[in-house]
Amino acid sequence: MKKAAWFAIGFAAYLGAMWFYLFHGADTALPVHLKGSAADPAMFMNERQLSLSYDFSRIKDFIYFVSVPLEWLIYLLVLGFGLSRRFRETAQGLTRFSVVHSALYVLFLSAASWILTFPLRYYSYTVSKSYKVSVQHFDGWMKDSLVDFWIGYAFTVVMVGAIYWLMKKSEKKWWLYAWLLSIPFTIFMYFIQPVLIDPLYNEFSPLKDQALKEKILLLADKADIPADNVYEVNMSEKTNSLNAYVNGIGSNLRIVLWDTTLNKLSDSQVLFVMAHEMGHYVMNHLYWNLISSIVLSFLGLYFGNMLYRRWIKKYGDAWGIKGISDIAALPALLLIFSLLGFAVSPVENAISRSAERDADQYAIEMTKNPEAAVGAFQELTVSGLSEVNPPKLVKFFLYGHPTMLERISFLDAQRTSKDK
Structure with a gap:
């Protein structure tokens, strides 16, 4: 005691x-x-x-x-x-x-x-x-x-x-x-x-904004990232914070954006954020x-x-x-x-x-x-x-x-x- x-x-x-x-x-x-x-x-x-x-x-x-x-x-x-x-x-x-x-x-x-x-x-x-x-x-x-x-x-x-x-x-x-x-x-x-x-x-779904999706996939292609889809996750029901990430390895690699990021950032800002996340992949x-x-x-x-x-x-x-x-x-x-x-x-x-x-x-x-x-x-x-x-x-x-x-x-x- x-x-x-x-x-x-x-x-x-x-x-x-x-x-x-x-x-x-x-x-x-x-x-x-x-x-x-x-x-x-x-x-x-x-x-x-x-x-x-x-x-x-x-x-x-x-x-x-x-x-x-x-x-x-x-x-x-x-x-x-x-x-x-x-x-x-x-x-x-x-x-x-x-x-x-x-x-x-x-x-x-x-x-x-x-x-x-x-x-x-x-x-x-x-x-x-x-x-x-x-x-x-x-x-x-x-x-x-x-x-x-x-x-x-x-x-x-x-x-x-x-x-x-x-x-x-x-x-x-x-x-x-x-x-x-x-x-x-x-x-x-x-x-x-x-x-x-x-x-x-959380609930994940393919990115609905097709124009932005194409821009992100073009970035991924430019970076030699084997991605054929971009996902958005419904985080607006939980937080006002913003985030995006690339995770997983091999065939389970995923490019993910929080919907709060999509709602609050312009396309050019989203592309910078995604390029940053892709940088992690490119630099291993x-x-x-x-x-x-x-x-x-x-x-x-x-x-x-x-x-x-x-x-x-x-x-x-x-x-x-x-x-x-x-x-x-x-x-x-x-x-x-x-x-x-x-x-x-x-x-x-x-x-x-x-x-x-x-x-x-x-x-x-x-x-x-x-x-x-x-x-x-x-x-x-x-x-x-x-x-x-x-x-x-x-x-x-x-x-x-x-x-x-x-x-x-x-x-x-x-x-x-x-x-x-």
């Missing part, structure tokens, strides 16, 4: 420090040389939009910095208060079939985590709704949340079942065998996501993402195994865990993977930002329309109430894209050089 109290005090102190940093301590002033430029939000947002953008962005950033350690805290409490051991014992008491034990245990742990994090997720939803970034009704949001839960549960059951089976077979090399099994699984997920998983959340970013996922999973499993073994050796008795292959140790393993993922996220984000800059450059070279590019990002900023120049810590941990300040100023420089 004393340790729990200290955890609670430390968590409260952390929240206070993050709140102060985000709302009072961070320097987000616009560089003097960019004032009055196309990247200056005062040039394309009114006073109310500027105020809403600041408040919305900071609240959402704060929610993120609350949610990450909250997940860690939940895992520690489940272990420290003996709940994990009780979940295991309950699962074993419900059936004599050992193959079902891990599935039941994962259900108990997932349900507990989902319930404990629900208030924060609901608050995040209400914030987006109150700032009119989200327009989704509660029942639709709840449906998506439940779909998330059951999809996550299904994949977790498969992965956890495989990992703990491997642990029982080989306590020393389970992590290596798990990594080898993860490679075809990761490739399979990249292949099936556009056609099996994405449609569970999709495949590099796949390779990096495989490499990072190797490193995560290797270092995760070392930490996991030490933790179980040191704290296993106190947590009521019988050994590394005990399913009751799962919260410790998930905590370790979450910590490692958080630690490596700044590096992943930096690499991602570089790829996004390259895609912007590619799109400019393909469309030769920096005016449309600048306008597209300005509209993206307004629609999503994005902060043009976020705090450095936010950019460090959250931004896989360059900030809007960086993107618009880069594109505006391209426009200026073209005019000369």
